Structures are given as C-alpha cells and as structure tokens.
Amino acid sequence: MFNLVTLDNNVQILTEKMPHVRSVSLGFFIDTGSRYEVPEINGVSHFIEHMLFKGTKQRTAKDIAEELDAVGGQLNAFTTKEFTCYYARVLDEHFDLALDLLSDMFFNSKFEAQDIDRERNVIIEEIKMYEDTPDELVHDIFASSIWSGHALGQPIIGTADVISNLSREKLIDYYNTHYTPGKLIIAAAGNIDHDIVTNKIRSVFEKSEGAGQARIMTVPEPKRDVVCRSKETEQVHLCVGTPGLCLDHEKIYVMQVLNTILGGGLSSRLFQEIREQRGLVYSVYSYHSSYHDTGLFCIYAGLSKQNVDQALSLIFKQVKDIRQSGVKDEELQRAKEQLKGGLLLSLENVNTRMSRLGKSQLYLGKVVSPEDIVQKVNRVTVTQIQELARDMMSPESFTLATIGPWENCGSFESMLDDLRNR
Known part of the structure; x- marks a missing residue:
C-alpha cells in the first residue's frame, strides 16, 4: 500500500x-x-x-x-x-x-x-x-x-x-x-x-519555489537504417529491432509477454535456438524499453563474424514463426509465470519498491499495484501476441546496428526479403 x-x-x-x-x-x-x-x-x-x-x-x-x-x-x-x-x-x-x-x-x-x-x-x-x-x-x-x-x-x-x-x-x-x-x-x-x-x-x-519548465516533447519519427561500424574486436556485437510501445500503451503487457517468449530468459526461443541448440553465441537476448511517447524493441547478440549471417537468419525465422503461427499455450503460460515471479520477487527489495513508486508517478501519474499488473499479464492471449508481432515486427520496421569485424551489411537486406517471402 x-x-x-x-x-x-x-x-x-x-x-x-x-x-x-x-x-x-x-x-x-x-x-x-x-x-x-x-x-x-x-x-x-x-x-x-x-x-x-x-x-x-x-x-x-x-x-x-x-x-x-x-x-x-x-x-x-x-x-x-x-x-x-x-x-x-x-x-x-x-x-x-x-x-x-x-x-x-x-x-x-x-x-x-x-x-x-x-x-x-x-x-x-x-x-x-x-x-x-x-x-x-x-x-x-x-x-x-x-x-x-x-x-x-x-x-x-x-x-x-x-x-x-x-x-x-x-x-x-x-x-x-x-x-x-x-x-x-x-x-x-x-x-x-x-x-x-x-x-x-x-x-x-515546502518553502522552496520554482515550477520549472513544462515538459516539451516531440514524438520521434522512426527511421529504418543499417549501420555497421568496423572495429577490431574479437566478436561482432549486433542489435536488430524495431520501434516499440510507450509505457502507458494498452498493449504494453502483451509486449512484455512477447519479449519474454522471444528473448527474455534462458528458456526463450532465441536463447534455446541460437545458443543451446547451435552454440553460435555466448550472449543473446531481447528487451523492450518504454518512454513517454514511444518505445524500442531490440534483440542483441555477441558472436564471431562467421556466425552473424546464420544467427540473423535464425532470429528472423523465430520472428516470422510468431507472426505466422503465433506461440504455444505452454510458452504463453511459462512467460506469464516468469514475469509474475520476477515482479513479485523483485518487490522484496526496498530499492525496487522505491524505484517503482518514482518511475510510475513520473511516467503514468499514478502507481499501478503489483496485483493489477498480475491481472493484466494474466489476461494476455495467444491471439494478442500474434497480432502485436504482425503489427510491430514487419520486415519494413527492422533496423540493424553492429560493431566489430563484420561489414557484410548487404546480407541483411536479403534476409529481410527472405522474411517477407517465407
């Protein structure tokens, strides 16, 4: 309370x-x-x-x-x-x-x-x-x-x-x-x-004065790009993703469940497919960041340059599968329990509780209770996840950024063509 x-x-x-x-x-x-x-x-x-x-x-x-x-x-x-x-x-x-x-x-x-x-x-x-x-x-x-x-x-x-x-x-x-x-x-x-x-x-x-400037924001217009920065590193570090959702978006909890299924943990599709089954990476994950009026969805991987094309192809394969076929009921339930468990366990920490209060008030003008969050997560459906993936993760939305000894940026475009045609 x-x-x-x-x-x-x-x-x-x-x-x-x-x-x-x-x-x-x-x-x-x-x-x-x-x-x-x-x-x-x-x-x-x-x-x-x-x-x-x-x-x-x-x-x-x-x-x-x-x-x-x-x-x-x-x-x-x-x-x-x-x-x-x-x-x-x-x-x-x-x-x-x-x-x-x-x-x-x-x-x-x-x-x-x-x-x-x-x-x-x-x-x-x-x-x-x-x-x-x-x-x-x-x-x-x-x-x-x-x-x-x-x-x-x-x-x-x-x-x-x-x-x-x-x-x-x-x-x-x-x-x-x-x-x-x-x-x-x-x-x-x-x-x-x-x-x-x-x-x-x-x-x-109470005696201090000063209202401060009103918050002035312009909504960013996302641009699609491919940026490959050459650098002498042992690995290629890549981010590939799309614009996301603002924090008070009606589908924000659908997005959190989708992200959890795709790349949000050891049981996620990307971790299991790219690391556990094929051994192409040490680190691979996805995340979603939300702001006042927009958001960002990103998939990260760090890997050897000879594995980049294969890893990107596997990433788009999973994205395409969710867009076309949705997710399984057992995946959905596991992701929900993972999110709810992570939330409730984190609330045993006073710093987390304090941070939730401040950030919720700053972004939403209110504090959403853990119980309300659990209810919203529980209401997420397979259909909602597939619809959001189709809307947000279209081939035309993906941007790629890399650092490392990989400069074959042109292959990214051909992968997007494969994503369109698969």
Whole structure:
C-alpha cells in the first residue's frame, strides 16, 4: 500500500511501508534527462549528476562519500534519457541522515570551477571507456539509428567534444531550470511511517519555489537504417529491432509477454535456438524499453563474424514463426509465470519498491499495484501476441546496428526479403 502527497509547490511525495525490513530507500527523481538537451549541451544532465557529488556549502566531496559509508548505507545516482535519480539506502534509524544528505546535494551543490574541470576529465575518460565497451555502445548506435536527428537518439553520457566545451554557466543554467520543486518526485520505501516521513520532507521542501519548465516533447519519427561500424574486436556485437510501445500503451503487457517468449530468459526461443541448440553465441537476448511517447524493441547478440549471417537468419525465422503461427499455450503460460515471479520477487527489495513508486508517478501519474499488473499479464492471449508481432515486427520496421569485424551489411537486406517471402 502506497501513499501520495503533493506539496503546494508541486513536490510529489510517495511512500510505501515495508514493516518486515530494517532498511529504507529514499529516491529523488528529477524530470530531466538527455531527451531534453539540445545537441550543443548533450550530456549536461549526466554532467550535473556527477557534480552533485562534488561538494555543497556544508559538505566536501569526501564528506558526501563518507557519511553514509560510516553507517553502512549506500548512496548513488543515475541519468536516463528522460529522468535523473539520486538515491540512498540506509537502516531505518538513519533516514534523517539520508534525507539531509540528498536534500543538501539537491539545493546546495557549489559547482566550483576546479571541480567542474576535474570532473570534465573524469567524464571524458568515462566516454573513452564506454567506446571500448562495444557490447554496451552498440545499443546507443542502434537507438541513434532508429531515432536519427531526434534527442532520444542522443547518448546520455554526451560526447567528448561537447563535454570539453560545457561551461560552468551552461551547467548552472540547466541546473537552475530543471532542478526545481515542480520537477521533483520523492519516493521512499521500507520500514517507515508515511506521516512522519512526509512531515520531515515537507519541512525541508515546502518553502522552496520554482515550477520549472513544462515538459516539451516531440514524438520521434522512426527511421529504418543499417549501420555497421568496423572495429577490431574479437566478436561482432549486433542489435536488430524495431520501434516499440510507450509505457502507458494498452498493449504494453502483451509486449512484455512477447519479449519474454522471444528473448527474455534462458528458456526463450532465441536463447534455446541460437545458443543451446547451435552454440553460435555466448550472449543473446531481447528487451523492450518504454518512454513517454514511444518505445524500442531490440534483440542483441555477441558472436564471431562467421556466425552473424546464420544467427540473423535464425532470429528472423523465430520472428516470422510468431507472426505466422503465433506461440504455444505452454510458452504463453511459462512467460506469464516468469514475469509474475520476477515482479513479485523483485518487490522484496526496498530499492525496487522505491524505484517503482518514482518511475510510475513520473511516467503514468499514478502507481499501478503489483496485483493489477498480475491481472493484466494474466489476461494476455495467444491471439494478442500474434497480432502485436504482425503489427510491430514487419520486415519494413527492422533496423540493424553492429560493431566489430563484420561489414557484410548487404546480407541483411536479403534476409529481410527472405522474411517477407517465407
């Protein structure tokens, strides 16, 4: 059972009591990410995330690092395409410390010039590390291919050229615009009392002002592309997929079941066909990412270049089979139980509970209960899965992105012809 309170300045506070645990997770969700950045400042949200750990008017960077460590707690943050989250997990008796630390970072970070320059170098090294991790980088190349020219296609981390030229003034201007009460959701889960927690948060935030800019979005127009980046790696890393569904789409749970059957686990069709039966890969899986107004469906595989054509052919074979013949009843039931079990097991973790509250409120304006999700998953039918596969996974929708020593991109087009004609 969760509770929601909205302060007069539009700060939203959500809590969920878990009396059987001794911990509490507290998260600040700011309604900004790389999607809301113009190309000239791409990466600024992630840069600001780093800067909030570099010191406040009351604490040095070392103080921030040490205070929760000293009580066995955890402090972290992450930036996504559409929001940024700062969170802490502590024993329930240290909730006040977590709130004080996160709110101090939110309100009082100094953005000193020498810290910005030092962190600029850190982020550039992070970008270089990312460029040397092809199994992660290929997903960004895939997104930038489908959403070419749109902010959703930008890398969250930015580029070295942009980060090198981001000034203190631009950082502070973006921070002042987006880090305001009107763009903040605070979520807490664990061994807490709603009224006590709400009153403590209220005392910190109720006097702050600033509605923040309204969320301005343009729906991306997906583009079909084939991008093969040559790189001297041992494996070819590939992503192949289509545009997907937004988070509040009426068929989102059909999509989750479809994804689970196709590539969502060890029993999935792709894992069993490509790895277990043929030994062509070590890693193969599919996933679906949802945003405010769109989504992305992707199949990933990492494999030797001589196996790429065969693996792609097997991927399209499974897609074609689902589009033409649907899925079996036993597959459907197994996928449903896998999804429900994964959901309910994850809810034993306070961080997961906290994250669910914040993200649901941010994207849906409400929190969907686990019981409602289970009911929606249970209602998914074989017919719905086949219809969605036919609509979403047509040959004309697929984009391919690869990194590695494979440049035979032309074979992809012939495979799509085979998919049409099979």
